[in-house]
Amino acid sequence: MPDLSAYINFTVRFDYTQNKFVLTDTGTYPGGVANNLIGIFDITHPDQIREDGAWATPDISWGGSALTTGLRDLRRNAQNKPQCGTYIFKYTIDHPSYTPTVLTKTVNFQYVPVTGVITKSFDVFTPQLRALDNVNYGISGYTIASTVRSWVATVGTVGTVTGSTATLDLAIAGVYYDAAYTIALSTTLVYNNSNDTWVSIKDVVASTLNTQANTPPDTCSLLAYLNTIKQRADDLAASCQPYEAAKKAYEYAANLYFHILERLKAGSTTGVIDYVNEFLTIYYNAAPAYVNTNTAIAPYVFCYAVTAGDVTKFFVTMSTTAPSYTNAVFSGKSILMTANEGMVLRDTDISLTGSTVSKTNVGDEFVAGTWYLFLLKES
Numbered sequence: 001m002p003d004l005s006a007y008i009n010f011t012v013r014f015d016y017t018q019n020k021f022v023l024t025d026t027g028t029y030p031g032g033v034a035n036n037l038i039g040i041f042d043i044t045h046p047d048q049i050r051e052d053g054a055w056a057t058p059d060i061s062w063g064g065s066a067l068t069t070g071l072r073d074l075r076r077n078a079q080n081k082p083q084c085g086t087y088i089f090k091y092t093i094d095h096p097s098y099t100p101t102v103l104t105k106t107v108n109f110q111y112v113p114v115t116g117v118i119t120k121s122f123d124v125f126t127p128q129l130r131a132l133d134n135v136n137y138g139i140s141g142y143t144i145a146s147t148v149r150s151w152v153a154t155v156g157t158v159g160t161v162t163g164s165t166a167t168l169d170l171a172i173a174g175v176y177y178d179a180a181y182t183i184a185l186s187t188t189l190v191y192n193n194s195n196d197t198w199v200s201i202k203d204v205v206a207s208t209l210n211t212q213a214n215t216p217p218d219t220c221s222l223l224a225y226l227n228t229i230k231q232r233a234d235d236l237a238a239s240c241q242p243y244e245a246a247k248k249a250y251e252y253a254a255n256l257y258f259h260i261l262e263r264l265k266a267g268s269t270t271g272v273i274d275y276v277n278e279f280l281t282i283y284y285n286a287a288p289a290y291v292n293t294n295t296a297i298a299p300y301v302f303c304y305a306v307t308a309g310d311v312t313k314f315f316v317t318m319s320t321t322a323p324s325y326t327n328a329v330f331s332g333k334s335i336l337m338t339a340n341e342g343m344v345l346r347d348t349d350i351s352l353t354g355s356t357v358s359k360t361n362v363g364d365e366f367v368a369g370t371w372y373l374f375l376l377k378e379s
Helices: 219-238 244-265 272-284
Strands: 010-015 020-025 038-044 070-073 085-095 098-109 119-123 128-132 142-155 159-163 167-169 177-193 199-213 303-308 311-317 324-326 333-340 343-345 350-353 356-359 371-378
Touching: 010 085, 010 098, 020 038, 020 085, 038 070, 119 199, 128 177, 159 167, 219 244, 219 272, 219 303, 244 272, 333 350
Parallel strands: 010 199
Antiparallel strands: 010 020, 020 070, 038 085, 085 098, 119 128, 128 167, 142 159, 142 177, 177 199, 303 311, 311 371, 324 356, 333 343, 333 371, 350 356
């Protein structure tokens, strides 16, 4: 009887997602042959352990419409990592009308899995919170056949966010939250061997990031904190106590404060939260303990005042859209002029009562995220 050596072929996938060899018969047999074909694999591992197939329970057989796929245990090394070295796969097929046919393939298998890393991109000023997968999943000797990402992020007590692209936007219904974040990413990869094209790898790279998003105090609050830091040094000096350390702390805090202002005025938020945290460490005399509120992070209120004589120039970005805005800087003052993103408004459009400015036209509001300039004069 003839054999099937002209038709036999197979592929092997090292599937580390289930720790199995996935054995697939890819032979192109004459019509009707596959229906009565069975096959077994004898597998020799790099540690010379050989695991033979059994004809009583063949790896490959007819499944009704196609040949089945075989699954055999894929052992890892003592460190629970992929076992590298020489693998020998001996595939034997049998058929009533043909003599048993054998095809043996050998591969020097080398594979070091990629380590996953989640990159945090948190801008609590705009706000915009994202998690990024910037990992290069390429490995030597292989091409990437597919990459499937699965994100799951728990946002405090608010809810969860899922995604499947390289960037995960952490907004829930368009809102970013002051919360603790547990972010998990599983990336399932399939690699094709560039030289031994019958060999492929399937693996999953998992990574987790625990972090938090804290709402920063607005710049008006930072100025009040700076005044407190200054007062500490002044009080020590007035009571004839050593105050050099307090003075240096104030000078450094002042530099941080003005650096924060300049960065925000220039429209740059990169790294600003680090300056704010450093400033708060000086104010609290320790790293501040922050308790997340699990509430929405509003657009940052950037406000600062410059006074010359009895005239104060006050800039502010509104955090919410509302008909009024309250700030202690308005107390005891009258409005000379207002401007909105460079457009001068009439004095009659805005009224000032105590520490609150209000839009006087019915239905008119200050707009969140919009800059406003107030020129104020001591009353």
